[in-house]
Amino acid sequence: MVDLVNTIGGITRLNTHNYQSWQSRIKSYLEGQDLWEIVNGNDTKPPENAEKLKIWKVKAAKAMYVLKSTIEDWLLGRIGDDDTPNMAWDTFASLFSKTNNARRQYGKNF
Secondary structure, eight states: OOOTTTEETTEEOBOTTOHHHHHHHHHHHHHHTTOHHHHHSSOOSOOSSHHHHHHHHHHHHHHHHHHHHTBOHHHHHHHTTOOSHHHHHHHHHHHHHHHHHHHHHHOOOO
16 A cells, blocks of 8 residues: 555655655656756756746746655755755755765665
8 A cells, every 4th residue: 555645646755765766756757747957957047038037937846846745844944945956956965875875884774
């Protein structure tokens, strides 16, 4: 049975133990929704053109919603001040890459 509290759209919420699988699933989902370029592609910065900026802001809001909806609540505070989906993505990568390196080095949990 699927735990609906910890799963959003079939994607288990990011926690201290599943960064690699979460990252892979979220990337695939965002690519399918044409939002990946906003998160970690060639379109991570807001454009200067007013017309393009409006479209970018809508896509960025959708991407942030996906990211925020698929993480544990305690992680919201880690990205609360991040202005763009790219900044949030980088925050997760930084946070969990250190954790993964420490796990490998010391063989301990988060």
